[in-house]
Amino acid sequence: MDLTSRTALIVGGTSGIGLGLARRLAAAGSTVVIGGRDTDRPGLDTFPTVTVDVTDPASVARARDEVLAQHAELDLVVTMSGVMMMEDLRDPAHFAQTEAAIAVNLLGTIRVIDAFTPHLVARGSGDIVTVSSGIGFLPFPPMPGYGASKAGVHAYTEALRAQLDGTGVHVTELIPPAVATAGQEKVNPAALPLDGFLDEVMGLLGETPTPAEIVVAAARRLRWAERDGSYAELLAQRSRALTLLPGRAS
Template sequence: MDISTRTVFIAGATSGIGLALARRFAAAGSTVVVGGRRTDLLAGAAAEGFATVTVDVTDGDSVDRARDTVLRDHPGLDTVVTMSGVMIPEDLRDPAHFGAARQTVDTNLLGTIRVIDAFTPHLIARGGGTVVTVTSGIAFLPFPPMPTYAATKAAVHAYSEALRAQLDGTGVEVSELVPPAVAVTPEHARANPRALGLDAFADEVMDLLGADPTPHEILVEGVRMHRWAERDGTYDELVAQRSQALSMLPGR
């Protein structure tokens, strides 16, 4: 895609990866609408010059209101990025984990579907556009302390594949962004020295998004070992390594 001419709505762009991509789209020349739940963070994005809209992807009415606002002010919208997500550790031996599982499914999977459903008719009607879903390397190589997170990201991967097939011929493209561990704060970097720096990650993503044609999967170099672990015969070894992190769960 030509990243310099787009009109982009990013649900979940008030911090972290979403905000980093919003800044890069804007720096390239695109118009960006930042969506999020927290009014304080939306105010910060507005101070940077972004259009903003309040959206809670777990609430269908909120998503519909956000869509109506975005399309009223930006009728030329051609790109939707479904960035919203939560990562919650769960101990599956404790039935109390179910609340975290439900929240994760409602945000990561159903929230993605709500946003896509809200904007797909507009993109089809205009005869083209791009939906960018966001999964994770964990979709392909589970991180045992976060089982439902892994499950939802694997589900979004499958959903993205089906969406691409169903939208074939409409002019609407579907690309799946697959991040590895990304250090969005200094605390993240200290906790996981192997995590990719946010700026390096965002720069590599924008280079890939700017390719023609846009890849079906946006795979930075640092996530390829996860994406292709089964193919490369490293899956069992890597899952065993990642299982060592179960010791981080309380009572383990």
């Protein structure tokens, strides 16, 4: 994938991995528009921004119209919006958190894709990058809604790629491991430093042809656990983190 002269929209790019990727793409020579609910955050002043709530269809439609009116050459859409919450499945009140994870991570991804696919198909070229997670392939039991939503993003991405085959629009799935942003380093001391993660991601995205899946080295054991026969052992290890839930400490 050419990363030097793109016009990109990163929805969910106001912080963390999304903002890091925006900075890398801009440094490579691309024009990057950042979309999110809070576009007044520090560090965004060098980017054009658009306010968008991916849980609101009208907000997504307004954002699409605004972006395309100002950047008709848009040729790269990255769906980065996501929320990650712990849930205790013994408590029925967890459903609100599950619902939020599905609404943002899965339905929000689909809304953004649906909004911009006609534009990209009409161009006859372009790229869509979805963001799932290693947790979508090997669950982290304290975060069941997050894992389910990201598994859904993976399945949807596979279908999207098949349906857009031949249109000139390419679909790539980014599968991060735990990355040291938004407090992840507190939950998981082994979380990958953001700069190291982005170094690998940019290298893989820049390959020709672009891989269908961007899997950095630290994410491979999660992505391929079932194939490699390590799934049950790793899941048992990750289940120990259930002690992080209130009242569940051993």
